[in-house]
Amino acid sequence: xxxxxxxxxxxxxxxxxxxxxxxxxxxxxxxxxxxxxxxxxxxxxxxxxxxxxxxxxxxxxxxxxxxxxxxxxxxxxxxxxxxxxxxxxxxxxxxxxxxxxxxxxxxxxxxxxx
Amino acid sequence: xxxxxxxxxxxxxxxxxxxxxxxxxxxxxxxxxxxxxxxxxxxxxxxxxxxxxxxxxxxxxxxxxxxxxxxxxxxxxxxxxxxxxxxxxxxxxxxxxxxxxxxxxxxxxx
Numbered sequence: 123x124x125x126x127x128x129x130x131x132x133x134x135x136x137x138x139x140x141x142x143x144x145x146x147x148x149x150x151x152x153x154x155x156x157x158x159x160x161x162x163x164x165x166x167x168x169x170x171x172x173x174x175x176x177x178x179x180x181x182x183x184x185x186x187x188x189x190x191x192x193x194x195x196x197x198x199x200x201x202x203x204x205x206x207x208x209x210x211x212x213x214x215x216x217x218x219x220x221x222x223x224x225x226x227x228x229x230x231x232x233x234x235x236x
Numbered sequence: 237x238x239x240x241x242x243x244x245x246x247x248x249x250x251x252x253x254x255x256x257x258x259x260x261x262x263x264x265x266x267x268x269x270x271x272x273x274x275x276x277x278x279x280x281x282x283x284x285x286x287x288x289x290x291x292x293x294x295x296x297x298x299x300x301x302x303x304x305x306x307x308x309x310x311x312x313x314x315x316x317x318x319x320x321x322x323x324x325x326x327x328x329x330x331x332x333x334x335x336x337x338x339x340x341x342x343x344x345x346x
Contacts, residue, residue: 126279155334164242164325164336165280178332212279222268222329227279 124149126228128213134234135203143198143231147215154196155225156188157212165212171196200233208235240328242337249344255313257340259326262307266328269302271311272336274323283324284311316344 127146135141147154153172157165167180171190190196194215200207210232214225241260249255261269270285286293286300286309293300299312313320321344326337 157336162339164338166336167334170332214279222331222334224270224282224285225280225334227272227281229277229279 126151126213126215126226128211128228128231130231131229132232132234134236136236137203137205139203139235140199140201141203141233143200143211143213143233145196145198145213145215145228147194147196147213148226150217151215151226152194152218153216153220154190154194155214155216156196156198157214158182159210159212159230161209168198203235205235208233240326240335240337242326242340244340245338246341247343249316249342251316251318251344251346253316253344255311255316255320255342255344257311257324257326257342258308259310259328259337260306260308261328261335263328263330263335264307266330266333266335268329269300269309270327270329271298271300272325272327274325274339280325313342316342318344318346320344 129144155170156168159165168182170178174190185201187199210230212230213228271283272280273283274280284295284298288304297314302309323339323341325339328335
């Protein structure tokens with residue numbers, strides 16, 4: 123049973139560019155959340171997707187957008203990249219329909235913005 | 237304001253010692269308090285969690301102590317081992333919300 127998988131694992135972009143990160147949730151999970159983890163910090167909630175809709179959103183600008191597909195996989199898009207967007211981006215999934223409880227994390231996508 | 241304050245930021249413990257990490261939360265609507273362990277290059281993984289209807293939960297060498305009135309909870313690692321060296325995050329969760337602490341980098345000396 124595969125866990126949460128994310129791609130790419132590492133990428134380097136320059137300021138102003140756009141990036142798309144991808145996530146496949148753990149089998150049987152339909153709720154996907156995205157987190158930004160800056161170096162030495164805890165994960166910060168970006169948004170959560172359930173039934174292909176954004177259900178909750180953290181304090182992130184509109185440059186951060188996402189999508190969930192019918193197979194529950196998800197994408198995170200960041201436009202007009204800033205140096206401060208350099209971070210580890212984590213995807214987490216949760217068992218179907220649960221409003222709380224354990225999050226299952228992927229290993230993350232390390233984004234460096236130059 | 238929804239924050240989870242975690243301390244200390246870093247911790248060095250001798251092998252066999254007790255590691256203690258503390259967290260405090262503000263929102264009384266939270267009803268799930270997990271601790272996650274993260275190794276370098278990996279995503280966080282659930283270590284142990286507690287709900288506010290109990291004051292303590294123990295799983296092997298790991299114990300959560302929970303003080304609902306003070307809105308505080310702590311992780312105790314007994315008989316700390318070098319393999320426990322990692323970053324630990326507390327979190328507080330409620331309906332579709334999940335707030336993480338800033339993390340504690342634990343190093344256990346052999």
